[in-house]
Amino acid sequence: MIITIDGPAGTGKSTVAQRLAQVLQFEYLDTGAMYRMIALKVLSSAVSLEDSDQVANVAGATQLEFDQGAAILDGGDVTHRLREPEVSAAASVVAQNPAVREILVSQQQAIAKGCDIVCEGRDQGTIVFPHADFKFFLTAAEEIRARRRMEDLQRQGTEASFNLVLSEQRERDARDETRSIAPLQPAADAVIVDSSEMTIDEVVTHLQAIIRKSH
Numbered sequence: 001m002i003i004t005i006d007g008p009a010g011t012g013k014s015t016v017a018q019r020l021a022q023v024l025q026f027e028y029l030d031t032g033a034m035y036r037m038i039a040l041k042v043l044s045s046a047v048s049l050e051d052s053d054q055v056a057n058v059a060g061a062t063q064l065e066f067d068q069g070a071a072i073l074d075g076g077d078v079t080h081r082l083r084e085p086e087v088s089a090a091a092s093v094v095a096q097n098p099a100v101r102e103i104l105v106s107q108q109q110a111i112a113k114g115c116d117i118v119c120e121g122r123d124q125g126t127i128v129f130p131h132a133d134f135k136f137f138l139t140a141a142e143e144i145r146a147r148r149r150m151e152d153l154q155r156q157g158t159e160a161s162f163n164l165v166l167s168e169q170r171e172r173d174a175r176d177e178t179r180s181i182a183p184l185q186p187a188a189d190a191v192i193v194d195s196s197e198m199t200i201d202e203v204v205t206h207l208q209a210i211i212r213k214s215h
Ligand code: C5P
Pocket: 009, 031, 032, 033, 035, 036, 088, 091, 092, 093, 095, 120, 121, 122, 123, 124, 172, 176
């Protein structure tokens, strides 16, 4: 069974997807981490983010793995680097690159093959798994999303101002929503859940109830 959870940054998507996978005893795939790993590799190299051919070459020559929740880039654990603000911004730039998307989409489909899995990202219900068993799209008011992101960063020891987080989030949302390939949008058959006034546990319970009801 495939369950997709898409939506913009700061909706609690990752935590919801992880918890849902845990309670259902499903695998979990964080596709944003894959774009982040490519972005990190490009940032650590001499390649410019704007050079789409070179960025695509980097993506094609990169080994991405997950090991018990850890993100492994070419054999090294980079989990702790992936939420850095520069990596977040660069991830949404490399995600505009059609060749990068093609490579990562086919890896995502290969990972999910034969699994019960919760896949989380921006295009999971629209492009990657159009026949998923359940599709959810999480939203929340932008100020609430920015506050959650800021609190996340603080927990990881990075101080960030609310206004800066909000403006970076707006830039990233705009790039994700307006790109020509796989723009962020709900699948026609996705259940849209506004998490503005909900805790993570409430969202997970809500999704579980929907799954139980129709399965
Ligand atoms: O979900 P997360 O914030 O980690 O994703 C980082 C970036 O990767 C997003 O801003 C988006 O540009 C890109 N992304 C994507 N498609 C996905 C997952 C993430 O374009 N399926």
